[in-house]
Amino acid sequence: MTHTTSLIAPTVRLCAEPFDAAREEALLLQGRTDIGALVCFTGLCRDEAGTLAALELEHYPGMAESEIAAIAADALTRWPLQGLTVLHRYGLIRPGEKIVLVAAAARHRAEAFAAAEFLMDYLKTRAPFWKKEHRVDGREDGWVEAKASDDAAAARWKE
């Protein structure tokens, strides 16, 4: 799957405040006429049937950025992408707010879909973030457990 075309520079950013996914998408496409496919994945904080007040996202400053950048660089060696933006929130996140954005642009949809899915699978299992649940009833519901299904999803990209 490796290729040798010149690599684009991905945009990787951690955000303490809510981000505007539509603006990021517009920035990625601005002035471009060569892009044929753009896949944007947005992960959101859900309210768990009204029981969740907020998610607290702890991260490892420095490593979170470098690990996302490494995953993005890996994606660029696997698919001929023409643009790549990865944003990830940290801190307190309310239901309805966006947690993560992966926007992958390519000439054709197959690469854009695959790269976005790869980014998310690797982010989940390799980027140093941890979610803690805060419940509406005031109880702190503790740390979210990692899922074996996320490990399995990431493992399928290994060649």
Added chain:
Amino acid sequence: MKAVYFASVRERIGLTEEEISPPAGVATVAELIGWLSARGEGYAAAFANAATIRAAIDRNHARPDSPIRAAREIAFFPPMTGG
């Protein structure tokens, strides 16, 4: 070297980071976990399920058998749940 702790590991130990000086015989991540576990109840609780604890050396993912000799910063944390 500096040890840094995150999420449930941080809460159980009660520290975000500290300077540690393990003896020369402590050569790997797994051995360091063993050494730290003996430092007190909080440490023992943090590392009770050692097989699930992840580590990073100088902000790169490490494995239980990774050597720690040249490390400046070692982080310990539970499996990641971002995204």
